[in-house]
Amino acid sequence: MVATSSWRQVGIGLVLPAVIIALWQAVAQLGWVNPQVLPSPLAVAEKWVAYLLPLQPYDAAAGSWLHWAVSGELITDSLSSLYRVLLGFLIGGGLALPLGLAMGMSPRVYDWFNVLVQMVRPVPPIAYIPLSMLWFGLGNPPAVFLIALGAFFPVLMNTIAGVRQVDGIYIRAARNLGASGFTMFTRVILPAAVPYILSGVRIGIGTAFIVVIVAEMVAVNNGLGFRILEAREYFWSDKIIAGMITIGLIGLAIDVGMNKLNNYLLRWHRGLEN
């Protein structure tokens, strides 16, 4: 029952994309637009596959089969982009989490940091691009710096809010059971704040993913962001779109993964809001 209705939902959801692709193909095939402006979906798909496959034929002498299989440009680009997102997010989120916990727990720490945070937070990470290149040059360092910055604030703000909104009744019950200090923090306050923290993580990863594309466009010479900008210089619009589709697919995969993680970590929480 549930399975069939979810398949039905997926089916219904695919109708509009199919119509749009069909129209797009028709427009391209009828020659209404210059293929350099808008290539046909088939051309894009073809380019995507070419972009995905290894550039050299398989040669057992050059290395393992697996190594060869992922040597395609698209996979290398995706992996380098993902690596930057992950590293930047771990640094940004890893700094934001303890600071957020401290600011949420202690009004004194909050008073010390809040004004600074509120002043820095409205500056979009993109605005740091020139400085980041002056400071870190080109390549991974400025990109990771920008991504860390982008991930930092969502995680920070949500962590603070998460700790601050912990229902006083849990604290009272825990104190009554004899909890204090470290136990109170790890067994009560932290788990109670997890729903907020996870939504911060989710927003933070989303921001990191936006920032990585921009950072690669200006400061790095590989990765998905670099590749679509490079394709523009050669008027390879099919490759631009193929790259964009890849960015979309990876974003979707991250989102699905986060959803799974959410559902697992918050299995006690579903339906609790009502």
Place this chain on the structure above:
Amino acid sequence: MSASHIVVSNVNKVFQSAEREVVALKDINLEIPQGQFVCLLGPSGCGKSTLLNAVAGFAPPSSGSITADGKAVTGPGPERGMVFQEYALFPWMTVADNIAFGLQIKGQPKAQIQATVDQLLTMLSLQDFRNRYPKDLSGGMRQRVAIARVLALDSPIMLMDEPFGALDALTRRNLQDELLRIWAELKKTIIFVTHSIEEAIYLADRIVVMTYRPGTVKRDLLIELPRLRDPASAEFNALKRELGQLVMEEQQRHHHDELRLAAVD
């Protein structure tokens, strides 16, 4: 009767706000012997929960003193386990983990905790819910877990703040009977806050009726009906009438006060 287990002497509690001050408790004196089941009864605003919170150690009195088991109460602690009206179970812990939490804090060995948890799950008919999360339980089941969580501490004193207030009538009666059974078996001293006259008569050895602001002891009476009590009996109803009269007087004062405050606003 054995020596006093909980002693409340000359307790006053004043809540101060910008506009006015509210005397929530005034000159409260109570001596509760070991093993007594005491109900604090009164309309909302009579300070019965304030008194319970003071005994629990959540909100110290403005003046006066409270001792439990011969020791002055200075803060909350597992020797005075509390059951809250809103259950206050930790939603991220399973039923078994909720019950085990207090014992883990005490640092008991795992095997011993396991044994206690098993025993309590059986005592409260929760065996089938061991690995469930609180969100999957009904109100009655949640309150069973909350009671088990406090019983796990093996504290001689149990404080209950309108624990059955949110339950339907049948579940409520069911849990009342269960509580009486546990109390008879474990000989706890219980302070139970309620605004239900019938609940107080059904459960208590002793009912302390409190007045609306300032909260004072209006009447302190022992209920000597044999248990299980029959709410349809003549004696039960005579008590109900008598107590109903007392509580209604305070309820009227509460009502007039509300009207007066509304007029000021």
